[in-house]
Amino acid sequence: MKNLVLASSGSVHGSGYLEYLLPTVDKLYKDVEEILFIPYAQPSGISYDDYTDAVQEAVSTLGIEVKGIHEFKDAKTAIKNAKGIFVGGGNTFLLVSKLYEFDLWDLLKEVIVQGTPYLGTSAGSNITGLTMHTTNDMPIVLPPSFNTLGIVPFNFNAHFIPADTNSTHRGETRETRIKEFQSIVSIPVLGIKEGSWLRVKGDDIFLRGGKEAYWFENKEIKIIDTNTNIKA
């Protein structure tokens, strides 16, 4: 049974890395003593080692050991044997490119569907959608495809912020960008605010974190209340 926590962001204003998520992470990884961390998104170009260390420090109070996928001889075996997986945020283009380079998509989907507990933040959540077309990230590398895991039947827009109606800036708003996407591809998009996450259990997809989310489909935006089951 699918068992995932898909968060909009790795941190929220005024607290440490993963701090607001720790109780949720604790439940997700109950009975898990070691997790596999996938650092490929490299926020700000941080090294795999330093990123893995930061995660280890963040979850140390939970008694969980963190191993970076780059520490293993064979990434596929590491995924197969993992008791829990965490894919951290950063640049979605980089993350997706690496997963194609190492041919990890099918296996990753297989273990997630079979029930390996999965935590994603930001880019790590984006890749559980149908495609990465609706990332906010800068295209710093060109992946061979934008197709992603399709664990949930929609796309993410993480770090979602509604348009600031007082802004004098003329760059596109998130709404404009998502509508441009949907003028080409008719995939629904979930705009999810920082501090929110999805709790996926089997076919249920609950919105958690106390904030509303925004559902883009058929040229309309629907507001989704916290604790709603999005599957419904």
Added chain:
Amino acid sequence: MKNLVLASSGSVHGSGYLEYLLPTVDKLYKDVEEILFIPYAQPSGISYDDYTDAVQEAVSTLGIEVKGIHEFKDAKTAIKNAKGIFVGGGNTFLLVSKLYEFDLWDLLKEVIVQGTPYLGTSAGSNITGLTMHTTNDMPIVLPPSFNTLGIVPFNFNAHFIPADTNSTHRGETRETRIKEFQSIVSIPVLGIKEGSWLRVKGDDIFLRGGKEAYWFENKEIKIIDTNTNIKA
């Protein structure tokens, strides 16, 4: 001799489409009675016809006729014969994909280098850089390559805004994104604010519009004053 105006944005707060640029456009297109408009970036998914009409309306006081490239039987002949070219803003991924689809890159570069007056706004400026890796746009389609015209020896970040140090938002700032890019590819990046443009004449590249710009290279950010020749 190269003769271009490369603007950060098609409009600025409080004035109509292209309005702030009209005196500059008038000089760029002096002696030109008809320009070729390339609407492929389709902001908000607007149709090619509607986008072309909007440009025609914006420049009508200059006595310039605007023809959309989609109105011609053969896009290459249209570019070859154009007395002036304007590539409008919108989605850079879409624009770049179409230019690859119709195989227009080499010809576009050729006529620009030979001196056809070229106006670019936002996405239309981005494509005159070395690559489109530093666009802010959403990757709504996957182009076969991120390589662009290389008319100027750097990349653009249009609609540039320095980080808001009071922000509680945890999504990446422009600086972070550009540094992530430069941790992979060592191409200099010019962050150019709305209301600014580059005036390219031969090898000279003057910053105009009364605002400073931001030069990213070798992990450093240099502030460039208005009216500086960037070539220097």
